[in-house]
Amino acid sequence: KEEARILREGIIDGIGAGLRKILESIRETAAREGVKAYLVGGIVRDIILGIKNEDIDIVVEGNGIEFAKSLCETLGGRKVVSHEKFKTAVVVVDDELKIDVATSRVEYYEYPTSLPTVEYGSLREDMFRRDFTINSLALEVDNNRFGDLVDYFNGYRDIRDKKIRILHNLSFIEDPTRIIRAFRFASRYGFDIAEETERLLQDSIENGFLKRVSWPRVKTELKIILGDRRPHRALEYLEKYGILKTIHPKISYSSRMKSQIEKTADSKKLLDTLGLEKWMVNFLVVLENLNSDELDLVFNKFGFSGSFRKKYHLGSTKRKKILEELSIARKNSRIYDILKEVTNEIIVLLYLEGNRELKENIEKYVYTLRDAECMVGGRDLIEMGEAPGDHFKDILKDVFYFQLDNPGSGREELLEILEEKFRKN
Ligand code: ATP
Structure with missing residues (x-):
């Protein structure tokens, strides 16, 4: 009991003032509606780890949609978007704050990776559907038990021991995307994949389960991995288990790519100014050794637009020449002339591999020359x-x-x- 009290106090201390206020409203609403509400998923894990996370997911034991409407009123929110079939709702409070509300339920997978059939069930069953123990924690947002951890599968222990562990042996077969998710969480938090979990993961890969995952889902997961602060370990896993090779057989994660990706993390201002997303730049780094036909195969799989591909190829073929010319360019007009038609993605890739002079030239172009307008016309x-x-x-x-x-x-x-x-x- 004493341990539970200390844990509870630690957790409450870890909840920032903003989230605390929202949880108070959730507590009030739950009491008024006569239902139980829990904070669930990644945000609970991140509260324990002391990491910022703004995705508020609530599970309600009771009518989730009615609860969401009532919560929206309490918070003076804008609207509720509900999904009757799945008994879920999103409370849109304002542009920044959206709260996901689900009704606790069991999902039966009729066959792997199909859409689940929904029925009501308990919180435990809801938590059992989760990917890893560290994501299977719920936090009571109840009058008497505010801040109590509901931990059916030893998620707290695994956070403490830094382990990624699935909840049951069929987990990867049920949803092979979890294989990639395991790499994401291991990499992001510096956790290890638990031994048995890694063995099952390997079996699933060897049995070809990953082939059942659609490219859009792979893309979604890759986007998160490559946009994270520390994607290296995830990429090492993706390499180790041959997953990069399924994107294209010629992809191989190298130490050069690793160092380029490290540099992307330090180039935030440049990326922001060019309107580029970090994941995309890192993805292009990983694709660096592919020729244009091979690149096209990958771009196709991932649904990149034709106009992007055309511009990218154009810059790509001239890349070496641009690099040489730009390293010795001294005059502003020369820098401008070399880069004016080069697509932003290529400019960043050049920046990542260039020496100091080249970097300075690119910075000059991006921050000043690019937007210059001729004063006469x-x-x-x-x-x-x-x-x-x-x-x-x-x-x-x-x-x-x-x-x-x-x-x-x-x-x-x-x-x-x-x-x-x-x-x-
Ligand atoms: P992030 O901080 O990257 O958003 P997250 O844990 O919130 O991490 P999401 O992908 O947003 O991850 O998923 C939210 C929650 O939904 C997870 O914590 C997990 O419990 C559950 N979840 C997501 N995808 C799966 C899946 N494929 N199988 C089982 N549970 C999943």
Whole structure:
């Protein structure tokens, strides 16, 4: 009892003020509706680990949809989106806060990876459906027992011992995506995969169960792995178990890729400025040794658009040349000229492999040159008496490049240069 009290107090201490307030509203609503409510899933694991997690998942023993409507009122939320068939609802409080509410239930898998048939059941049964013990914890959000851990499968012990463990022997057969999820959690938290779990995982792979997982699901899991702060161990597992080879036989995770991926983590500002997601850059790093036909096979599997593929291939084929030219480019206009038509993904890949000079040139391009606008335009040429035509482009380009190379130059100076060029022309 004493242990439970200490644990409970530790957990309550680990709940931040924002979440605490929401849990109070959930507690109030549950009391009013006469149902039991639990905080479940990843967020409970992360509270114990002291890691921020904003995905609030609630399981209600009772009518989950009615509960969600009532909670929405308590929180002054915007709306409830419910799914009668699955007895689930999302309380949309505002743009930032959404709360998932489920009704505790049992899912019968009619055959592996099919959509489950839903029936009501207990919280225990709901927790039993989870992938790993560390994700099978529930936290009471009840009047008297607020903060009590409901731990049917020793999830707390496994968090403490840093173990990824499935709940039953058929887990990977029931849903082979869990194989990839095991790598994700092991990598993210620096946990080990429990011995028996790893053996069953290996058996499932050897028996070809992964082939049953659709590419969109693989993509979803890979996106999370490659977007995580520490994807290396997960990638090592994916390599070790031949999963990268199922994406394409020529993919092999190398130490060079590892170091590029480490650099992606330090290039957040550059990625944000270019509007690129970390997972995508890391994915392209992993695909680095594929030629364009091989890349196309992978891009197809993962549903990348035709226009992306075209731009990517174009940059990809010229990559070596761009790298060489950019390493020796000194003038702003030259940097601009080399990079202006290169797609953002390639720019980042060049950045990851480049030396200091090249990195500086890319930073200069991304943060300043890329958005520069020419201070003079076609209208100025027309005012000077020139008839509009194709030649405008070349004249204006020369002036624009002068502007880039002489950052202090003002419009007056540029107009003079424009006029001079126009006369010569
Ligand atoms: P993250 O912090 O990356 O979102 P998470 O644990 O919240 O991690 P999700 O993929 O969002 O992971 O899943 C939420 C919860 O749903 C998990 O904690 C797990 O209990 C359960 N879950 C998700 N996918 C599966 C699966 N394939 N099999 C069983 N349970 C699953």
